Every structure is written in structure tokens, then in C-alpha cells.
Amino acid sequence: MSNKGKITLVNSDGKEVEFDVLFTFDAEETNKSYIVYTDNSIDEKGNIRVYASTYDKDAKTPELKEIETQEEWDVISDILNKLETKVRNGEITASEEDGE
Secondary structure: OEOOEEEEEEOOOOOEEEEEEEEEEEEOOOOEEEEEEEOOOEOOOOOEOOEEEEEOOOOOOOOOEOOOOHHHHHHHHHHHHHHHHHHHOOOOOHHHHOOO
């Protein structure tokens, strides 16, 4: 996994929105590369909204693509759950998770 900083995407209204990249990773289970990012907005349950996409890390200009299968969501959810547990247990701090 690696931290990549920030990305800017165009939303459905045509507005540019900046996101913080939480991390990227390659999954052996799916043979794809993933990016996990947030706009730091809060959902109705008080959780920070987190988004994920696939991308071709070798492309000159990587294009984000939608997650296609439940298997992919399961891989991403597993990683997010493990990170959350480590932060809650004090095994890592939020800044360590961000690569600082």
C-alpha cells in the first residue's frame, strides 16, 4: 500500500472535487490495482465517506474505474476493517496510516 496525496475528479454536476487519497494497493485475488480515497464528508451515521476505484497503475494517465464485483468490495472492506481495528487498538496512528 502507498499514500498518493490528493486527486481531483469531476462529479456528476461537472464540478471538480478534490479528494484525499488514503492508500493504493494491488490485490492478488483480483489481479487489479485499487485506490481508496475520501472527500472527508460525513454520512448519516457519522462515518467519513470513503470511495474506491480500480486503476491501471502503469498507464500514463490513470483512469479510475468502478468496482465491478462483490469479491472486489470484499477485498477492500477487509483491508479497511483491518486498518480501523489497528487504529482503534493503538497499533498505528492516523498519521502513520497516512504514511507520515
